Amino acid sequence: MDSYLGLIIRRIPGISILEGALQTIFINILKTGPIPNHISFVMDGNRRYAKTHNLPLKEGHRAGADAMMRVLDCCFRLGVQNITTYAFSIENFSRKPEEVETIFSLLKYKLALISNENQFCDMHNVRVKIIGNKSYLPQDILQDIEQVEERTKHHTKHILFIAFPYTSRDDIWYATDRIISKVNDGEITIDEINEDLFQNNFYYDEDATNVDILVRTSGHTRLSDYMLWQCHQDSVIEYSSTLWPDYRFFSAWWTIFKWSYYKTLMIQDAEQMQLKKVSKNDVDKRYKQVPTAHPPFASVNKV
Numbered sequence: 001m002d003s004y005l006g007l008i009i010r011r012i013p014g015i016s017i018l019e020g021a022l023q024t025i026f027i028n029i030l031k032t033g034p035i036p037n038h039i040s041f042v043m044d045g046n047r048r049y050a051k052t053h054n055l056p057l058k059e060g061h062r063a064g065a066d067a068m069m070r071v072l073d074c075c076f077r078l079g080v081q082n083i084t085t086y087a088f089s090i091e092n093f094s095r096k097p098e099e100v101e102t103i104f105s106l107l108k109y110k111l112a113l114i115s116n117e118n119q120f121c122d123m124h125n126v127r128v129k130i131i132g133n134k135s136y137l138p139q140d141i142l143q144d145i146e147q148v149e150e151r152t153k154h155h156t157k158h159i160l161f162i163a164f165p166y167t168s169r170d171d172i173w174y175a176t177d178r179i180i181s182k183v184n185d186g187e188i189t190i191d192e193i194n195e196d197l198f199q200n201n202f203y204y205d206e207d208a209t210n211v212d213i214l215v216r217t218s219g220h221t222r223l224s225d226y227m228l229w230q231c232h233q234d235s236v237i238e239y240s241s242t243l244w245p246d247y248r249f250f251s252a253w254w255t256i257f258k259w260s261y262y263k264t265l266m267i268q269d270a271e272q273m274q275l276k277k278v279s280k281n282d283v284d285k286r287y288k289q290v291p292t293a294h295p296p297f298a299s300v301n302k303v
Contacts, residue, residue: 030257040086045242058102061106087103121152131202
């Protein structure tokens with residue numbers, strides 16, 4: 001019902017212009033504070049959305065692809081440098097072949113659309129990089145996504161990582177296997193293996209930092225073998241009850257606003273702690289300058 005009402009409202013003359021103006025205002029407000037460098041989305045809820053609205057399954061995935069474009073537009077306009085979307089898990093190959101084919105076809109279509117000349121990637125200066133085990137992909141799909149990567153490789157402002165097909169366990173094994181091969185080939189020694197080296201040998205290579213915000217929609221509160229390494233002690237994980245096709249511009253804006261607000265508080269607290277530290281050091285320094293012994297006695301009567 002809410003979606004139908006929203007569709008009717010958006011068809012009112014002038015509403016799209018007003019919505020665009022409001023988006024610009026909200027973006028400019030948020031730009032005054034800190035912006036996350038890397039956001040990742042688990043786009044969950046397409047099938048439930050289709051079932052809820054009595055739609056064919058492919059229409060649920062189509063609505064999810066449209067939602068992805070709205071969210072990407074919001075994030076890139078705000079200045080988020082890196083975005084990762086969990087497009088397809090290796091585990092999803094257990095689904096019905098027709099559903100897998102639908103997801104592949106939609107992803108191929110959207111990637112081709114955004115990477116064409118004067119389209120989304122050119123407008124936002126976005127490079128597309130597919131992360132995941134490409135050996136699972138059919139040859140035609142592999143050729144198409146490699147063409148998208150080639151067409152967008154000159155862009156330097158943002159990177160859109162598409163996890164397809166991906167799991168964290170496979171990513172960790174991939175990094176381990178790369179490092180073993182480099183040791184066997186004499187490129188590195190065992191003594192050179194450390195956390196940083198491991199970090200730089202994932203599917204991401206050296207192109208992305210750890211995740212600042214990870215969002216999973218549809219109400220599920222699990223990571224589903226996703227970014228287990230890249231989520232660190234400072235990552236914010238948000239489980240949204242919203243189905244992915246309903247996750248719109250203002251959903252993404254609100255998520256980033258909350259992160260920015262608490263990040264600002266943390267920065268202010270750190271600054272206060274630094275001021276207190278400097279102040280204490282200054283007091284200690286001044287105290288050390290005070291003579292520890294009294295001056296010599298003197299008498300006004302002494303000639």
